[in-house]
Amino acid sequence: xxxxxxxxxxxxxxxxxxxxxxxxxxxxxxxxxxxxxxxxxxxxxxxxxxxxxxxxxxxxxxxxxxxxxxxxxxxxxxxxxxxxxxxxxxxxxxxxxxxxxxxxxxxxxxxxxxxxxxxxxxxxxxxxxxxxxxxxxxxxxxxxxxxxxxxxxxxxxxxxxxxxxxxxxxxxxxxxxxxxxxxxxxxx
Amino acid sequence: xxxxxxxxxxxxxxxxxxxxxxxxxxxxxxxxxxxxxxxxxxxxxxxxxxxxxxxxxxxxxxxxxxxxxxxxxxxxxxxxxxxxxxxxxxxxxxxxxxxxxxxxxxxxxxxxxxxxxxxxxxxxxxxxxxxxxxxxxxxxxxxxxxxxxxxxxxxxxxxxxxxxxxxxxxxxxxxxxxxxxxxxxxxx
Numbered sequence: 599x600x601x602x603x604x605x606x607x608x609x610x611x612x613x614x615x616x617x618x619x620x621x622x623x624x625x626x627x628x629x630x631x632x633x634x635x636x637x638x639x640x641x642x643x644x645x646x647x648x649x650x651x652x653x654x655x656x657x658x659x660x661x662x663x664x665x666x667x668x669x670x671x672x673x674x675x676x677x678x679x680x681x682x683x684x685x686x687x688x689x690x691x692x693x694x695x696x697x698x699x700x701x702x703x704x705x706x707x708x709x710x711x712x713x714x715x716x717x718x719x720x721x722x723x724x725x726x727x728x729x730x731x732x733x734x735x736x737x738x739x740x741x742x743x744x745x746x747x748x749x750x751x752x753x754x755x756x757x758x759x760x761x762x763x764x765x766x767x768x769x770x771x772x773x774x775x776x777x778x779x780x781x782x783x784x785x786x
Numbered sequence: 787x788x789x790x791x792x793x794x795x796x797x798x799x800x801x802x803x804x805x806x807x808x809x810x811x812x813x814x815x816x817x818x819x820x821x822x823x824x825x826x827x828x829x830x831x832x833x834x835x836x837x838x839x840x841x842x843x844x845x846x847x848x849x850x851x852x853x854x855x856x857x858x859x860x861x862x863x864x865x866x867x868x869x870x871x872x873x874x875x876x877x878x879x880x881x882x883x884x885x886x887x888x889x890x891x892x893x894x895x896x897x898x899x900x901x902x903x904x905x906x907x908x909x910x911x912x913x914x915x916x917x918x919x920x921x922x923x924x925x926x927x928x929x930x931x932x933x934x935x936x937x938x939x940x941x942x943x944x945x946x947x948x949x950x951x952x953x954x955x956x957x958x959x960x961x962x963x964x965x966x967x968x969x970x971x972x973x974x
Contacts, residue, residue, distance in 0.1 A: 638899050640859055643833035646849065661834065664849035671828055675863060677872075680904025682865040711826050716868030 620689045620724045620731065620771070624674070627769035631678075637774060639676030639683055645669050671708045672719075678774060679782060682717035684709065685773075689724045695750040696723050706743070709736040718781055722763070722773060725753060732760040733776045808877045808912045808919065808959070812862070815957035819866075825962060827864030827871055833857050859896045860907075866962060867970060870905035872897060873961075877912045883938040884911050894931070897924040906969055910951070910961060913941060920948040921964045 618626075624641070631637040650663035672686040686709070688700045701721070709719035719736035734751075738759050742751060761776045778784035806814075812829070819825040838851035860874040874897070876888045889909070897907035907924035922939075926947050930939060949964045966972035 632899075635899075635902075638896070638903055638905075643831040643855075643857075644836075645831040646834055646836075646852075648832075648834075648852075659854055661849060661852035661854075664834070664836075664852055666847055666849075667831075669831075677870040677900060677903045677905045680870070682868070682870040682905075684865075708826070711820075711823075712865060714823075715826055715865045717826075717865045717870075 618770070620687050620722065623770040624687055624722070627771045627773070628674075628676075630769040631774065637676060637678035637683070639674060639678065641673050642669075642671070642675070668702060668704075670704060672705050678718075678777065681781070682712065682715075683777070684712045684717055684719045685722055687722040687724075689726050691726055692750075693725065693727050693753070695752045696725070696756070697750040699749065706736075706739070710740060713737060713740070718777060720773075722771070723751075723756065723760075725756075728753075729765075730756075731763045731765075731771060732756040733763055733773050734760040735780065806958070808875050808910065811958040812875055812910070815959045815961070816862075816864075818957040819962065825864060825866035825871070827862060827866065829861050830857075830859070830863070856890060856892075858892060860893050866906075866965065869969070870900065870903075871965070872900045872905055872907045873910055875910040875912075877914050879914055880938075881913065881915050881941070883940045884913070884944070885938040887937065894924075894927070898928060901925060901928070906965060908961075910959070911939075911944065911948075913944075916941075917953075918944075919951045919953075919959060920944040921951055921961055922948040923968065 621641075628637075628639045628641070631639060645667040646664045647667050648661055648664045650661070652660045652662050654660060672684055674687065675682070675684040677683065686701060686705055688696070690696050690700065709721075712719040713736045721734045721736075721739060722731060723734060724731040730753075734756060742755065742759070761780070763771055763773055763776060766772050775784075809829075816825075816827045816829070819827060833855040834852045835855050836849050836852045838849070840848045840850050842848060860872055862875065863870070863872040865871065874889060874893055876884070878884050878888065897909075900907040901924045909922045909924075909927060910919060911922060912919040922944060927939075930943065930947070949968070951959055951961055951964060954960050963972075
């Protein structure tokens with residue numbers, strides 16, 4: 599929450615005329631989907647190991663020591679048109695490629711499992727400097743990983759094999775529009 | 787994690803011959819489903835608001851102040867046979883009823899939305915004293931809430947309208963077996 603509010607105030611002098619982080623854009627987009635009864639998709643809480651808790655009163659608990667854990671799954675999941683949806687979202691400041699070390703190997707494993715079990719899994723990657731946001735289905739990422747030993751995905755690969763998510767006012771990052779085309783028989 | 791380990795050690799002198807908490811049982815059951823390629827279902831991390839973080843070194847971050855937040859969704863979700871699965875799990879020490887204040891109203895709202903969007907939503911409730919664990923589909927809970935003003939669900943209601951999850955060695959809480967019968971045309 600802090601991060602998102604912080605991101606709003608950073609608005610003025612970052613990322614050209616957009617300003618908000620991908621995370622903040624997704625938060626608003628998911629709220630839009632929820633309020634308009636389109637989909638139920640949430641970001642999971644950050645996993646934390648708590649090692650010390652104080653109880654200043656009977657009803658209050660204050661965490662006094664904790665550590666960030668490596669997440670075992672992706673950040674976002676939920677339901678859309680009866681289908682299970684699962685994705686990870688990342689920004690990069692690089693101009694021509696997305697380094698794969700931004701995604702934990704077990705997160706890619708997780709997305710593969712989702713695919714195998716009949717769900718819809720993907721990455722959303724934003725190149726902040728050129729302000730382009732792509733959706734890359736897990737099946738495309740799997741093909742890339744089979745065919746390449748590169749440690750990053752070139753921007754050109756996203757342009758050819760991914761799907762650009764257009765800037766919109768509301769929802770800001772309308773990734774369900776892409777899923778409609780890819781998985782629900784919408785017009786391309 | 788701490789809680790689960792704690793529960794294991796409590797093993798010897800609680801809850802008759804079972805000993806483990808429902809949360810620990812579900813953790814093992816979900817691991818079983820995952821390893822055996824049956825389903826991909828995880829417990830979400832506990833939502834926390836972090837207000838102070840120290841960085842003793844460049845790579846390490848220590849949370850020095852944080853607070854527990856009210857969760858906006860249920861604890862568990864994932865995918866089974868292509869379907870979106872979503873549930874909340876609770877134990878009660880009461881012998882004859884399950885108090886509804888154990889579940890946040892927005893968690894029930896969330897489960898209703900899952901139902902509306904074509905997912906499978908339910909509660910798993912364990913009466914620890916009598917060592918019985920029930921699955922109560924959200925559509926049954928919705929009916930109960932429409933027909934009753936009671937603030938707790940009697941055990942007898944679970945026995946009549948819910949589905950008992952039998953004790954097993956592995957997976958310990960085989961709730962997918964119930965879903966097979968209810969939603970995937972398995973034999974009752």
